[in-house]
Amino acid sequence: MAKTINEINEKINKGEAVVVTANEIIDFVKEKGIEKAAQEVDVVTTGTFGPMCSSSAYINVGHTSPRMKLGGGRVLLNDVPAYTGLAAVDLLIGATAIPDDDPRNKIHPGEFNYGGGHIIEDLVAGNDIRLEATAYGTDCYPKRKLETWINISDINDAVLFNMRNAYQNYNVAVNLSEKTIYTYMGMLKPNLGNASYSSAGQLSPLLNDPYYRTIGIGTKIFLGGGIGFVAWHGTQHNPNVLRTENGVPRRSAGTLAVMGDLKQMNQRWLVGTSMLGYGCTITVGIGVPIPILSEEVLQYTTVTDDDILAPVVDYSRAYPQMQPDVIDEVSYAQLKSGQITIQGKKVATASLSSYPRAVEIASTLKEWILNGKFLLTDPVAPLPGIESGITFRPLKERPIED
Amino acid sequence: MAVSKRIVLRFPGRLVDRPIVSRLVRDYNLDFNILKASVTPEEEGLLVLELSGKQSDYDKGIRYLTETGVRIQALSQDVTRNEERCTHCGACLTICPTGAFGRELQTLRVIFDNEKCLACGLCIKTCPPRAMELHF
Ligand code: SF4
Ligand code: SF4
Numbered sequence: 001m002a003k004t005i006n007e008i009n010e011k012i013n014k015g016e017a018v019v020v021t022a023n024e025i026i027d028f029v030k031e032k033g034i035e036k037a038a039q040e041v042d043v044v045t046t047g048t049f050g051p052m053c054s055s056s057a058y059i060n061v062g063h064t065s066p067r068m069k070l071g072g073g074r075v076l077l078n079d080v081p082a083y084t085g086l087a088a089v090d091l092l093i094g095a096t097a098i099p100d101d102d103p104r105n106k107i108h109p110g111e112f113n114y115g116g117g118h119i120i121e122d123l124v125a126g127n128d129i130r131l132e133a134t135a136y137g138t139d140c141y142p143k144r145k146l147e148t149w150i151n152i153s154d155i156n157d158a159v160l161f162n163m164r165n166a167y168q169n170y171n172v173a174v175n176l177s178e179k180t181i182y183t184y185m186g187m188l189k190p191n192l193g194n195a196s197y198s199s200a201g202q203l204s205p206l207l208n209d210p211y212y213r214t215i216g217i218g219t220k221i222f223l224g225g226g227i228g229f230v231a232w233h234g235t236q237h238n239p240n241v242l243r244t245e246n247g248v249p250r251r252s253a254g255t256l257a258v259m260g261d262l263k264q265m266n267q268r269w270l271v272g273t274s275m276l277g278y279g280c281t282i283t284v285g286i287g288v289p290i291p292i293l294s295e296e297v298l299q300y301t302t303v304t305d306d307d308i309l310a311p312v313v314d315y316s317r318a319y320p321q322m323q324p325d326v327i328d329e330v331s332y333a334q335l336k337s338g339q340i341t342i343q344g345k346k347v348a349t350a351s352l353s354s355y356p357r358a359v360e361i362a363s364t365l366k367e368w369i370l371n372g373k374f375l376l377t378d379p380v381a382p383l384p385g386i387e388s389g390i391t392f393r394p395l396k397e398r399p400i401e402d
Numbered sequence: 403m404a405v406s407k408r409i410v411l412r413f414p415g416r417l418v419d420r421p422i423v424s425r426l427v428r429d430y431n432l433d434f435n436i437l438k439a440s441v442t443p444e445e446e447g448l449l450v451l452e453l454s455g456k457q458s459d460y461d462k463g464i465r466y467l468t469e470t471g472v473r474i475q476a477l478s479q480d481v482t483r484n485e486e487r488c489t490h491c492g493a494c495l496t497i498c499p500t501g502a503f504g505r506e507l508q509t510l511r512v513i514f515d516n517e518k519c520l521a522c523g524l525c526i527k528t529c530p531p532r533a534m535e536l537h538f
Contacts, residue, residue: 049489051530111527180443186493187528189443194496271489273530283489283531338495338505350496352530354489355510 002294008042009375017042019369021362022203022290022301029302034295043369043376044301046205047222047287047361050198050353051273053184054164054235055095055282057120057262060156061131063089068143073135077119077150088141092161093119095282108277109182115280118272120160123152124224125267158262160224160270164234166286168206168254169310172197172330172349174342177316182277186352188315192342195312195349200358201305201332205288206254208301210247211386212239214290216379221258222287222365225269227374228260230288233383238392247300250309250329254383258286269361283354287361289369291376305332312342322394406454408437410475410520411467413447422470423449430463431455438520440499448499450477450520480537481521483514487533494525494534 011017018041020028025044029037061070070089075082079099083092097116104110122129133146152158173185173196181188185196201207209215219230234255241251269285292298311326318325330340335349368374384390413422418441426432432455440448453460467474490512494503502518503525505511525534 050491109527113532186530187443187497189496196493196496271487271531274527274532275530276527283491336510348496350494351492354491356490356512359509 003042003292005291005293005376005378008291011042012369012372012375015370015372017369019043019045019366021359021366022046022208023359023362025298025301026202026304029298034299034302038292038295038298041292041298043366044208044290044292044298045287045362045365045369046203046208046290047285047358047365048166048200048204048353049269049285049357049361050200050283051184051275051281052162052165052284053096053281055117055120055160055162055284056092057123057158057160058090058092059123059158061089061091061150062154062156064143064146066143067141068133068146069135069138069141070133073133075131075133077129077131078114078122080114080116080119095120096279098280105277110277112274112276112278112280115272115274117280117282120262120282121267121270121272123158124262124265124270126152152263159259160228160262160265161231161259162284163257164236164255165258165284166205166234166256166288167199167252168204168210169249169308170197170199170252171313171319172310172335172340173315173319174312174327174347175316176314176327181316182275183315183319184275184278184281185315186350187276192345192347195335195340195342195347196352197310197332197335197349198352199310199332200353200355201308201336202303203355203358203362205286206256207248207303207308209288209290209297210243210249210300210303212254212383213297213300214293214379215256215288216382218377218380219288220374220377221289222285222361222368223258223260223265224262224285225266226260226264228258229377230256230379230383231259232257236392237384237390239384239386239388240391244307244309246303246307248303248308251311256286256383285357285361287365289365289374289376305336308332310335312340403457404454405457405460406452407460408450408452408477410477410522411447411449411451412473412475413449414471415445417471418445418447420470422467422472423451425466426453426463430459430466432459432463438500442499442522442524448520448522450500475521477520481516481519481523481525482535482537484533484535487531488512488529489531489533491530494529497524497528499524
């Protein structure tokens with residue numbers, strides 16, 4: 001019964017494709033059985049909406065007259081420094097960049113109210129952004145100072161480029177120490193006062209395709225409310241982790257590098273984010289369609305929150321000290337119930353990624369496909385799987401001696 | 403004249419263990435009803451009381467509290483949620499000391515119950531997209 005992506009696209013064009021979300025597929029298969037469901041269903045849609053720090057946008061602002069070489073110079077966007085180590089008027093703004101005069105954690109915990117993630121949100125929202133630049137001046141690029149407003153509608157290119165998004169599973173953060181700590185997983189109260197997680201579980205893209213059978217380089221996706229593509233595997237992509245019998249990673253594993261035209265994205269799905277005591281970031285919406293090419297591929301999409309285990313990690317010691325210790329494993333079903341039990345203690349859970357918004361992404365992508373607005377692509381190359389032998393390495397620190 | 407008011411008391415760490423509230427009853431003839439009690443991450447005690455009694459006793463009781471170093475706040479500040487900005491992530495669920503946030507069972511959408519809010523301000527800076535707003 002194996003289908004091809006071409007066949008699925010023909011059905012989408014004719015308005016005949018059967019598309020369900022990664023939530024809906026669970027009961028669908030329970031009801032019809034895997035064989036029949038695999039014949040009927042063409043696409044399963046997934047979604048996730050969470051803070052993703054390795055996100056950025058690159059922009060080409062166009063040339064001034066006379067010309068100015070911003071490359072190698074200094075550029076501030078609403079006071080947030082942009083990366084200029086590129087050609088004359090290409091800039092990159094990373095989600096975690098913060099203004100030079102942000103007090104950071106001088107008064108702990110710092111608030112981090114505005115940074116690179118907020119610039120990306122302001123860009124996509126169509127808000128004017130103040131650009132201030134200085135450069136050293138050359139014979140061919142004589143201008144040395146610039147102050148101007150820019151707007152996404154006026155600049156040549158604005159591309160969202162995220163080198164690591166959509167983590168396949170993630171830590172559950174707790175605090176075993178005696179004092180409150182402020183982390184990228186939120187505020188963690190002392191003595192197991194709360195637990196914080198950040199994955200959409202059974203809706204999450206890579207948890208529905210655990211061995212990367214269908215998601216590859218070139219896969220067309222929902223990105224930031226518009227259309228994007230998987231550009232590469234994400235940094236820290238780590239397929240070789242502990243997995244359950246059905247292949248689901250029990251630790252943070254695969255990741256995606258994604259990109260797309262920022263001009264067709266939407267503020268609702270790219271939200272500037274502030275983590276108290278930690279820094280700025282951006283919350284990104286991603287949805288990946290999974291073509292049901294075989295029964296095996298379908299089987300993977302029926303994964304439920306009960307089947308997905310996440311490691312509980314102490315962010316007061318094990319995490320900062322790079323210790324591999326995992327306190328326990330809990331399922332997303334337990335996490336989503338609002339309470340887990342750790343070391344015999346009942347601990348309230350909270351999420352940093354939004355489950356209701358992940359549902360909305362999967363449903364939106366489903367609508368797009370049903371309406372013929374979104375066709376699937378064949379990946380041009382696979383993501384590295386277990387056979388790649390890739391593992392996640394710490395930095396080998398070698399002291400520099402004079 | 404009898405009065406009954408809702409107030410928020412903040413106890414600095416050094417006062418948390420002192421029997422301050424019981425003195426309100428004993429020495430000032432006030433009745434109290436504890437609506438909420440908790441210790442914030444900064445080790446500050448937070449107590450929300452409904453305090454009632456004669457106006458003159460009430461005024462004396464408040465003066466006593468102020469003199470001991472307790473900070474008093476009327477329940478008048480208002481905290482609202484910017485619905486456009488809230489992503490329903492749920493980070494606030496375990497932060498709020500009064501349980502003003504909850505989840506809808508089916509959808510897991512986050513509900514904010516303004517009635518339970520004491521305007522402690524904790525969610526304002528911990529909400530990642532900064533959807534919670536404090537109005538004076
Ligand atoms: S933390 Fe903020 S964005 Fe998240 S649910 Fe609470 S109010 Fe909404
Ligand atoms: S201000 Fe926020 S954290 Fe404090 S009581 Fe109100 S809702 Fe809860």
